[in-house]
Amino acid sequence: MxxxxxxxxxxxxxxxxxxxxxxxxxxxxxxxxxxxxxxxxxxxxxxxxxxxxxxxxxxxxxxxxxxxxxxxxxRPPLLPDAIGDALVSGFMQTHNVKVDASTQSQPNWFFKGLGDTLKLSGERLRAPRGAVALTEEAEIVLVYVTDEGGTPQYAGYTFGNDLTDIGRFKRHAGHLSYAKLCDAGVAPWLFLGTPPSQVTGQVAIERGAEEVWRGTFTTGTKALHYGLRDMMSELFSYEGLSHPGRVHYVYIGADRASFHDGFTIADQDRIEIHFATHGVTLTHTVDWR
Incomplete structure (x- = not known):
């Protein structure tokens, strides 16, 4: 690879x-x-x-x-010099472990931000001051470059942390768009191949000098309830997203996170996500003020 x-x-x-x-x-x-x-x-x-x-x-x-x-x-993979030429977005509740009676035929898509939303390991993740309850989300990130004809072309994949105000979404499902307007962690490595079928790893959260939560995750195309090709073709059928030269960073959803274990991230907590199968580690401190 x-x-x-x-x-x-x-x-x-x-x-x-x-x-x-x-x-x-x-x-x-x-x-x-x-x-x-x-x-x-x-x-x-x-x-x-x-x-x-x-x-x-x-x-x-x-x-x-x-x-x-x-x-x-x-630098984040293939990041354009102009902030507005990068669009960060993703899908929610895509994994088999989250399927229930309310599961839709197409997962919810959300806009997360422009190029300055992406933060490399060691940088801080900003959350809105009015956030209700924050959680990490360890995810595969697909990278697309839009060609001169306006067609997004798959370039490769990397890994990220989709910091989410899960509390706001749980309080009001219609507020998904607000819940996702936090920074996103991203790795600088672009893997030039098809998205992996399985990725496993661990999350550790520290508060001060103490580890306050630890858990494991499994993601990858085998863990998805939806067909990845169908998800992406539906998304990019909307021509307004496909301006020539635009780079898309698409977070494709997460396994269970710390919130599902009853834990809520606090201001200045340090999140470390280790994607063990690919040798990638992301570490971020949360600014929630």
Whole structure:
């Protein structure tokens, strides 16, 4: 599986390839290729899912540099420079464990924000001051780049934390749109392949120096009640979403979270989500004020 990531060092943009473990290991040094004036999103579209061709195109004629990982500022995958060219959204109650008599033929879709909603590991997740009860949601995130003809093209997947005001939604199901207007955690690694059938991992929540909740999760296409292709084709049938050049980050739903165990996240709690099957860890502190 090819994994692509982008970052900046001394004001220059670079792209690299490798596993998340390689990039996050203590003392890691990365082999990076300068992007210069290259349009990374256009190159991803041109490769049309061919990881080998994309790797070759990004490395061609560019002298690689070895740079310590702790000197690189990573970026969300394929994030456009203009905040408004990125749209963060998702689906709710998609997993088999959440199916009940009220389950609809198509899951609820929600808008979460623009590009500045996405926060990398170590950054803070903002929640509205009037939030009722917050919960983490460990999720797969699909990344689409809209081509010149206005068709969103699948680029790959990454992982995220869809911080949600679950309390507001439970109080009034019609307030889903408000419940989702919190920041979203996202990993910088773009996995260039089909979405995984199964992802397992653990969540730990700390308050001060004390761990106050721990749990496990299972996600992936096998865990979904809905067909992923049907979900995405329905979403992108709405032409208003498909402006050429726009990048979509689509959170496809979560397994049970801490809220379902009777736990509520507090201001300044620290959430660590470890996607064990893929070597990805996201850590965020919640700002709820």
């Amino acid at each position: 090819t994994v692509l990531y982008e970052g900046t060092h001394d004001g220059e943009r670079y792209v690299g390839f490798g596993t998340p473990e390689d990039a996050t290991a203590e003392g890691a040094t990365l082999t990076l290729y300068p992007l210069g004036d290259l349009d990374l999103r256009a190159e991803v579209l041109a490769a049309d899912g061919d990881s080998a061709a994309l790797t070759a195109a990004l490395a061609a004629g560019r002298e690689p540099r070895s740079i310590p990982a702790d000197e690189v500022s990573f």
